[in-house]
Amino acid sequence: MTRTDTRVGPVEARPALGPAPRFWTSRRRDQLTGYLFIAPQLLGSVVFVILPLILVVWYSLHEWNVLAGTFDFVGTDNYRAIAEDPNLGAVLRATGLFSVGLxxxxxxxxxxxxxxxxxxxRGxxxxxxxxxxxVVVSLVAWTIVxxxxxxxxxxxxGLLDTMGVDGPNWLRGEGTAMLSVIVVQAFKNVGLNMVLFLAALQGVPANLYEAAEMDGASRMRQFGLITVPMISPTILLTSIITVVGSLQVFAQIAxxxxxxPGNSTTVLVYYLYQQAFQFHHFGYGATLSIVLFVIxxxxxxxQWQMRKRWVFHES
Incomplete structure (x- = not known):
């Protein structure tokens, strides 16, 4: 007669089931709060920056005639037209001259x-x-005045006439029109950069100048060896802002x-406006806007890469 072994091995203890973990933990609530705070900025960037950039690239591959109601795919024809545009060289020279001068x-x-x-x-x-x-005056009003x-x-x-000087027609002369536009734009925004520079100058430690005076350094050497290096981050900021703004000038030219006169003050943004909204070449205008974006x-x-060579406080 066979004997059956009825012994049972050790039973593993099962872990006690606790309460289910909550979904809305403190960490997830903090993450949601952060996402909600950045959502308006993110949505604005998508709608007003990223989406328009995508559409501009799409339009540059087409020829859109609003008057005829046609929207034809032309591929890279608009990009080839840029290389063959006889006016683009003068436009880029005017843009560079305005930007450097400003x-x-x-x-x-x-x-x-x-x-x-x-x-x-005092004062x-x-x-x-x-x-x-x-800076706070309307740009169009400032330009009209x-x-x-x-x-x-x-x-x-009239002021020059009181001093016996016969002034030129500033806005119609080949050599004075660009100069006039540069001066008007410079006076419009010089106050903003002035305030930024002033804040930077007031942050320079006074003991550096005291030590330089004890070593016999002149005011010019102090400016070159102390002031400029200490305010170089602000110089970088203002230069980037001013360069970008100079390449986007439109209202003053218009x-x-x-x-x-001629094309002497036709900068790239104004030329883009002419092609798109005066001559109704929207595809070519979109292509010019891509050129402006690349520049x-x-x-x-x-400028950002060059900061490593001359901006103080950089590691």
Whole structure:
């Protein structure tokens, strides 16, 4: 008779079932709060930046005639047209001349004013307000007023006439139109860069200048060896802002010169406007906007990379 082994092995203890973990933990609530805070900015970037960039690339591959109601795919024809455009060289030269002139005049004048206002002389607050007030004035209103002042019989020539000088027609002369536009734009925004430079100058430790004076350094050497390196991050910021702004100028050209005389003041943004909205070449206008985007991006990246060589406080 066979005997059956009825012994049972050790039974493994089962873990006690606790309460189910909550889904809305403190960490997830914090993450949701963060996403909700950045959602407006993210949505705005998608709707007003990323989506328009995608559409511009799409439009550049088509020829869109609004009057005829056609939207034809042309591939890279618009990009080939850029290389064959006889006016584009003059437009790029005018854009470069305006950008260089504005950056040099704006930053140089802003730094000079900031240094003068940093001397804590009497009436400093009044002068700060005077130089900053054009920043908050409407751009179109500012440009229209200067348009009247720079006419042949305007206020500028009237002032010169009292000194016995026969002033030119500033906005219609080949050599004076670009200069006039640069000066008008520089005076419009110089107050903003002045305030940024002034804040940077007031953050420079005074003991550095005291040590330099004890070593016999002149004011110019102090400025070159102490002031400029210490405010170099602000110089980088203002240069990027000013360069990008100079490449996007439109209202001043449209109000003051309309790109003339000839094409001497036809910058890239105004030329883009002409092609798209005056000549109804929307596909070619979109292609020009891509060229502008590439130029702005390249110059911004170049300035950002060059910061490692001359900007102080960089590791």
């Amino acid at each position: 950056v040099v005049l704006n930053l140089g004048l802003a730094l000079l004013l900031a240094v003068l206002l940093n001397q804590r002389l 400093t607050i009044l002068f700060r307000t005077f130089f900053f007030s054009p 200067w348009g009247f002042l720079l006419q042949d019989n305007g206020g500028v020539n 109000v003051l010169t309309q790109g003339g 702005v991006l390249a110059l911004t990246v170049l």
